[in-house]
Amino acid sequence: MSLDRLIEGIIKTKNPTVAGLDAKLEYIPEFIKEKNFAEYSYTLEGAAASMLEFNKGLIDALCDIVPAIKPQCAYYELLGWQGMKTLAETIEYAHSKGMYVITDGKRNDIGSTMEAYASGHLGKIMVGDKEVAPFDGDALTVNGYLGTDTIAPLLDVCNKYDKGIFVLVKTSNPSSGELQDKLLKEEDTTIYHHMGTMCSQWGESLQGKYGYTGIGAVVGATYPKQLTELRAAFPKIFFLVPGYGAQGAGGQDIAGAFDDKGLGAIVNASRSIMCAYKKNNYDEKDFAEAARAEAIRMRDDITQYLPKF
């Protein structure tokens, strides 16, 4: 169990970024929706088929320069089971193009239930005498509020199939501090820092070959100070960094997330890539070209502050 396959993708593309594929219907170009609604009429099937076509176009445009995608489960569930079918098909398509997939589900539950999430999203299950991979992501984001029970059952699945996880530590949203920044009495540290300590302990025996364990952490780009603090405190925890672009953070804010080799983090952008065609006045038919241009701009914005690798 490690995040090594992800890190290798980053090194190969010289790009520590991940494209969030979380399309709301309004993000999808009209010509795609028109075509699919003509075929399926105004149904969740039609919406989900539009999302899949949009995702495939984005993956085609990004797969040689961006190492990973991060589908956000919420936007697939928003389109019902038909959307979840698009999630499975998007993951399969990204794999066929050599991309790593971080399924952003922020799942959490008691042990036996976490096992089901792990097997469903990262592992395989036996159906009669057939082995099937229900969603087959490469890593899953999880919430650690329930403690070790949330994490332990994932380790078996991750070990068996060489998958990884990212635990929420300091999230990118404006109200993340309400709970996460509170000071713990005995530990005299913040909750988010303590969650980092827990991640560190959970990952101890799962060392990968680049110095990072198989248990990463989600740390928001919108909190540069905490990013730097956590990077220094937890040198073996790889960071998934949301909040770049539409949420407000730029390349300079994120530099503290990386180690002195320029590794240690992957930065996500969703809307700014998916909707680049809108922002930069492309013809909507050129959405993929616009996404590629934005992904390159983002890569360069971030890597300019980092040592070459």
Place this chain on the structure above:
Amino acid sequence: MSLDRLIEGIIKTKNPTVAGLDAKLEYIPEFIKEKNFAEYSYTLEGAAASMLEFNKGLIDALCDIVPAIKPQCAYYELLGWQGMKTLAETIEYAHSKGMYVITDGKRNDIGSTMEAYASGHLGKIMVGDKEVAPFDGDALTVNGYLGTDTIAPLLDVCNKYDKGIFVLVKTSNPSSGELQDKLLKEEDTTIYHHMGTMCSQWGESLQGKYGYTGIGAVVGATYPKQLTELRAAFPKIFFLVPGYGAQGAGGQDIAGAFDDKGLGAIVNASRSIMCAYKKNNYDEKDFAEAARAEAIRMRDDITQYLPKF
């Protein structure tokens, strides 16, 4: 937005319990699986069809005596998008039988993403000129680690469609104390208690007619002391209480979750109801009868400690 519809179901059936529908494949009677695998062969379709048939049998057996079901998302995701189709169909079937549905997803994310979860699981979305309810649950469990951002976007959807939510406060699993029991320095209280305070604030303006707000809390039956503490501290928060039965708690452990009218909580049991036919040596064809007998036993075990309502 309230939990009044749930409370009315409890009063009508005189039963403050909810049946967790979380079937692993091994819980489903062989004759159901054989039939569906014969039709679909060893596929996720066949597994998901088996789960749906099992769920329908359970719902038929329980709908006049148990007010609600609680499908655990993990076990539906475990069967891929085909499982999520079974989730949607199970919810629809439970509604047709007059039951309330608590979708146990423990979802959590930043504001815009939570909006997608809320609309997908509790609300409706526009697809072209058609309004569609993707999953249509009545309440959703959520994790509050991200703060108000996690909750605020749910309120609009819940208000519009009269739905409710349950926030994780003190969970039933053995390691729940690792983080949740930690003392906060400034507040001089535990994290779980502080989460209760946050729920209380979030629910303030959402008062229902039975004295409870639309924002409930998940508090594990396995921690009777904390249940009693939280009941006393938060008289307006309705509790969803997992951990009865297979996780070890009995009727007496749970009495502290209720108010002096016998309301204020709903107790979940999953495995003990679904697998009652195994435990009590029923013929597997009589799984529904066994589930009904166990649901009645559970109801009586819990209500013997409560005032009549």
